[in-house]
Amino acid sequence: MSSRDVKIRNPAVAGYFYKSDRQELHDEINSCFSSRLGPGPISDVNIARERKVIGIISPHAGYIYSGAIAAHGYRFLAEDGLPESFIILGPNHTGVGSGVSIYPKGIWRTPLGEVEVDSQLSELIISNSSLIDIDISGHLYEHSVEVQVPFLQYIYELAGKSFKIVPIVLLMQDLSTAKEVGDALAKAILSYSKNVVMIASSDFTHYESSESAYNKDMKVIDRILNLDPDGVINCVYQYRVSMCGYGPVAAVLVASKALGAKDVKLLKYATSGDVTGDKSNVVAYASIVITKE
DSSP: OOGGGOOEEOOSSBTTTBOSSHHHHHHHHHHHHHSTTSOOOOOOOOOSSOOOEEEEEEOOSOIIIIIHHHHHHHHHHHHHOOOSEEEEEEEOSSOOSOSEEEOOSSEEEETTEEEEEOHHHHHHHHHTOSSOEEOSGGGSSOOTTGGGHHHHHHHHHHHTOOOEEEEEEESOOSHHHHHHHHHHHHHHHHHOSSOEEEEEEOOOOEEEOHHHHHHHHHHHHHHHHTTOHHHHHHHHHHTTOOOTTHHHHHHHHHHHHHTTOOEEEEEEEEETHHHHSOOSSEEEEEEEEEEOO
């Protein structure tokens, strides 16, 4: 690929969801791990042993609100072992682009540096689905995938390693779409020669009391812990849960089951009210890890 063919996606929410200065962003992520809602500093970035993590579910709000919750999943990942590529799925908040948009190749830039899109893996995913469209427009201003990338850069910098990503955003989040996307991910990962972990980017209940959010979200989280993608979407519909990324979560559950997932753990659940002190009108976040055993 010549330099003129490389598409560079610049950050859309740097300076808004997270710091735009490299050192300030590094310090901000470090504080997410060490804060009272965080998991504590990463004790060991494992680059030797076989990984158990298949996927994680991670929030995507501003780091001041959800960063400490996201840090739980990223610490677990770092201490489990580092894969070579990540498929990051998020909801399409902007409404721009196709129903399921994949960013096929190029570079994603953040204040912490540049990450290459895994074009080989993206081609495998595309070849296994007629639903997933090559569409950069759906990614240009979308934050749900972007906010995961600096966390990955942070832990890989600790290890002195690099990684690649495949960004996918879902405007369509129905069960049929989630199943087709999940099947395509599993087939691509199984046929790929490198290690891959999936990340489903989602917040949970929006703008309700913390009590209401907890009661609704735990119904959905129970289905996640039971590797039940149908149940996740049914709960969202039945209980009117304003979870923004239920499609990506369901798709990752579908793929995880096909890849031999055996266990799902809720690492941390909290809300914006745990940061601000206002429990009357919160957004909720969870960090969840899916493993082979």
